[in-house]
Amino acid sequence: MVTVIHPNLEATDAKMNAKDVSVYYSDKKAIDNVSIEIPSKYVTSFIGPSGCGKSTFLRALNRMNDTIPTARVEGEITLDGEDIYRSKMDVVQLRARVGMVFQKPNPFPKSIYDNIAYGPKIHGIAQGKEELDEIVERSLTRAGLWNEVKDRLSDSGTALSGGQQQRLCIARAIAVDPEVILMDEPCSALDPIATAKIEELIADLNGNYAIVIVTHSMQQAARVSQRTAFFHLGQVVEYGRTSDIFTNPLEQQTQDYITGRYG
Amino acid sequence: MSPAILLLLAVGLGLAGWLVARARAWAFRSNADNGRLAALPTYHAWYVALWILVPLGVFIVIWMVASPHLIEQSVLASPAAADLPEFAFQRDTLLREANAVANGTANAVFNEGAKPLVEPFREAIGFYNLIGFLSTLIIGFLCGTWAFLQLKPDFAARTRVEKTVMAALMLASLVAILTTLGIVVSLVFETFRFFGMVSPIDFLFGTQWGPDPMSNPDNPDPSRFGAIPLFWGTIYIGAIIAMIAAIPLGLMSAIYLTQYADQRLRAWLKPALEILAGVPTVVYGYFAALTVAPFIRDLAVAVGISGASSESALAAGLVMGVMIIPFVSSMADDSIAAVPQAMRDGSLAMGATKSETIKKVLVPAALPGIVAGIMLAISRAIGETMIVVMAAGAAANLTGNPLEAMTTVTFQIVAMLTGEGSFDHPATLSAFALGFVLFMVTLGLNFVALRVVKRFREAYE
Ligand SMILES: Nc1ncnc2c1ncn2[C@@H]1O[C@H](COP(=O)(O)OP(=O)(O)OP(=O)(O)O)[C@@H](O)[C@H]1O
Numbered sequence: 069m070v071t072v073i074h075p076n077l078e079a080t081d082a083k084m085n086a087k088d089v090s091v092y093y094s095d096k097k098a099i100d101n102v103s104i105e106i107p108s109k110y111v112t113s114f115i116g117p118s119g120c121g122k123s124t125f126l127r128a129l130n131r132m133n134d135t136i137p138t139a140r141v142e143g144e145i146t147l148d149g150e151d152i153y154r155s156k157m158d159v160v161q162l163r164a165r166v167g168m169v170f171q172k173p174n175p176f177p178k179s180i181y182d183n184i185a186y187g188p189k190i191h192g193i194a195q196g197k198e199e200l201d202e203i204v205e206r207s208l209t210r211a212g213l214w215n216e217v218k219d220r221l222s223d224s225g226t227a228l229s230g231g232q233q234q235r236l237c238i239a240r241a242i243a244v245d246p247e248v249i250l251m252d253e254p255c256s257a258l259d260p261i262a263t264a265k266i267e268e269l270i271a272d273l274n275g276n277y278a279i280v281i282v283t284h285s286m287q288q289a290a291r292v293s294q295r296t297a298f299f300h301l302g303q304v305v306e307y308g309r310t311s312d313i314f315t316n317p318l319e320q321q322t323q324d325y326i327t328g329r330y331g
Numbered sequence: 332m333s334p335a336i337l338l339l340l341a342v343g344l345g346l347a348g349w350l351v352a353r354a355r356a357w358a359f360r361s362n363a364d365n366g367r368l369a370a371l372p373t374y375h376a377w378y379v380a381l382w383i384l385v386p387l388g389v390f391i392v393i394w395m396v397a398s399p400h401l402i403e404q405s406v407l408a409s410p411a412a413a414d415l416p417e418f419a420f421q422r423d424t425l426l427r428e429a430n431a432v433a434n435g436t437a438n439a440v441f442n443e444g445a446k447p448l449v450e451p452f453r454e455a456i457g458f459y460n461l462i463g464f465l466s467t468l469i470i471g472f473l474c475g476t477w478a479f480l481q482l483k484p485d486f487a488a489r490t491r492v493e494k495t496v497m498a499a500l501m502l503a504s505l506v507a508i509l510t511t512l513g514i515v516v517s518l519v520f521e522t523f524r525f526f527g528m529v530s531p532i533d534f535l536f537g538t539q540w541g542p543d544p545m546s547n548p549d550n551p552d553p554s555r556f557g558a559i560p561l562f563w564g565t566i567y568i569g570a571i572i573a574m575i576a577a578i579p580l581g582l583m584s585a586i587y588l589t590q591y592a593d594q595r596l597r598a599w600l601k602p603a604l605e606i607l608a609g610v611p612t613v614v615y616g617y618f619a620a621l622t623v624a625p626f627i628r629d630l631a632v633a634v635g636i637s638g639a640s641s642e643s644a645l646a647a648g649l650v651m652g653v654m655i656i657p658f659v660s661s662m663a664d665d666s667i668a669a670v671p672q673a674m675r676d677g678s679l680a681m682g683a684t685k686s687e688t689i690k691k692v693l694v695p696a697a698l699p700g701i702v703a704g705i706m707l708a709i710s711r712a713i714g715e716t717m718i719v720v721m722a723a724g725a726a727a728n729l730t731g732n733p734l735e736a737m738t739t740v741t742f743q744i745v746a747m748l749t750g751e752g753s754f755d756h757p758a759t760l761s762a763f764a765l766g767f768v769l770f771m772v773t774l775g776l777n778f779v780a781l782r783v784v785k786r787f788r789e790a791y792e
């Protein structure tokens with residue numbers, strides 16, 4: 069099946085481009101020939117029923133699938149036109165450029181400060197203590213967490229509330245100044261207030277980063293994203309502007325899903 | 332009669348009770364209006380069987396202890412015993428011989444004097460065998476009947492059986508606890524006796540060790556009971572040298588096994604490593620004494636260190652370290668594996684390499700578990716005896732030179748207990764004081780380690 073692209077999708081410059089991508093776990097095909105663009109200045113949301121391969125595809129975008137021994141990726145994914153699966157690609161560099169936020173907040177069992185400083189230290193981004201302090205403050209400010217934690221930077225990151233932990237993880241991701249941020253259901257473990265804060269944060273970050281968010285909430289997709297891809301059974305059924313997908317879906321499956329009639 | 336036959340009889344009675352009670356319960360069931368009993372027939376059966384087996388078990392144990400005395404008493408009361416010598420030792424020998432012939436474990440008496448006693452023994456044994464047999468039968472029958480009479484359709488046999496099972500389980504666990512308690516009490520008792528002769532201050536802080544088991548026990552020389560060199564030797568060998576070997580090797584093998592080795596290799600390597608823990612320590616002792624110690628001495632001589640002894644703290648410590656590796660590595664392995672995958676993914680997604688992730692996230696996160704493993708390993712190492720007996724030497728040297736012979740608490744416990752001193756000589760008793768100190772230290776280490784592990788587990792629930 070071929071992905072249906074909405075006709076009035078205007079061309080934008082693509083940050084990442086996936087062409088004929090298939091992902092296998094052992095012999096099982098989890099992603100089947102997906103081709104899609106990730107625009108550089110927008111938030112793209114991946115929606116679709118459970119088990120359809122959203123996470124798998126997302127993890128293919130920064131080669132996190134490499135950490136699963138049985139996983140295998142076919143096809144081509146480019147970042148700024150360079151194939152990220154080519155043999156010369158430095159995965160460390162790639163992941164610095166394509167950051168990731170997970171479903172469950174996973175701060176390291178270190179201080180808040182060290183959580184943020186982790187990436188910059190690994191990649192040798194900061195020149196000295198002062199610059200590192202600056203990065204920590206800037207990242208936390210961007211993630212809307214600075215005022216809440218500035219007096220307790222040496223407390224453990226795991227001592228924060230769930231919502232704060234997730235914003236800490238976002239701050240940690242932006243501390244290395246990535247170009248793309250991948251978020252896999254970043255709000256599914258959070259209450260509505262914490263969710264609203266994260267959505268606000270995504271809106272703030274929009275424009276500076278290419279953001280991809282996987283979500284099970286139609287409302288969330290509609291609120292935060294400008295592009296939406298509907299996944300089903302390992303394929304992208306429909307892709308277009310979020311407003312088009314939600315108001316005028318072209319495929320029956322998409323319509324069923326967004327109106328809650330799926331399954 | 333041998334207890335085996337009585338036991339067999341008891342089991343037979345129990346089985347009979349079991350079958351009869353079950354038949355009875357079946358009968359209840361077919362007579363009851365709704366065909367239901369308060370408990371399944373097997374519970375009724377077990378109820379009666381237990382009522383037969385438990386009292387009989389108690390009786391047989393008591394009988395086993397009591398019957399030899401009863402037999403001896405009746406023999407002594409016989410006219411043939413009037414000729415027995417007064418001297419208790421000779422008397423016992425004769426009695427034992429006659430008894431052995433009477434019950435068939437010996438063919439003939441060695442002492443003529445025992446001969447007239449054989450027949451009375453035979454008679455007494457026969458008599459008491461009969462008594463034992465009949466008592467077993469009667470007790471079994473009475474208890475069984477009593478229990479059987481209690482059976483009714485609405486009898487709560489199940490709860491009673493369950494209670495008995497629980498009591499049996501509790502008894503089993505009590506045995507272990509009470510044994511430990513008994514050990515501690517006897518240790519404490521002997522330790523106090525020792526401290527009545529040598530002051531604890533001299534013992535704990537003195538720096539000269541050399542108790543003389545041949546000296547006058549009433550007037551020990553406290554300056555020869557300074558245990559500091561032993562404590563030092565123990566710590567130096569078990570907690571310093573052994574750990575210098577075991578911590579890096581154990582930790583690195585745990586990291587390799589959890590993070591790098593593929594599934595098939597791990598399935599081989601992990602058990603192989605754990606086999607190390609199952610090697611008898613005396614084998615390590617050989618290895619230390621025959622291979623490692625001479626090698627270290629030759630090496631020391633080769634690099635120009637004179638006076639290196641053939642027994643050295645280094646040899647004992649290194650081999651002990653190897654022995655301890657599985658303890659460190661398996662705890663470290665468990666704790667690293669317990670760090671959530673999300674943590675690892677988080678670090679990798681930041682662009683950290685595998686080794687950076689291990690060093691900066693996994694090991695720090697697993698640290699409490701790793702530390703607890705090291706503490707358990709230390710407590711194991713300082714209690715280790717065979718290796719130090721064979722390779723560390725007996726000289727109580729207070730030195731930092733690993734090439735010299737050193738001695739440890741465990742070594743001296745062995746030496747003092749197997750020495751020539753009489754049992755209540757302070758030199759011998761010092762072994763208990765040493766054992767007590769060792770026990771307290773390992774107990775403390777284990778206690779803290781287990782608490783740390785528990786907290787660690789809770790943190791990642
Ligand atoms: N590590 C793995 N090994 C084998 N199969 C996997 C693995 N991870 C995912 N899969 C399979 O791949 C398919 C896609 O899974 P994926 O996690 O990408 O779905 P998803 O769309 O993210 O679902 P959800 O909305 O529930 O998160 C599923 O059938 C899943 O069972």
Ligand SMILES: [Mg+2]
Pocket residue numbers: 122123124252
């Ligand atoms: Mg998913």
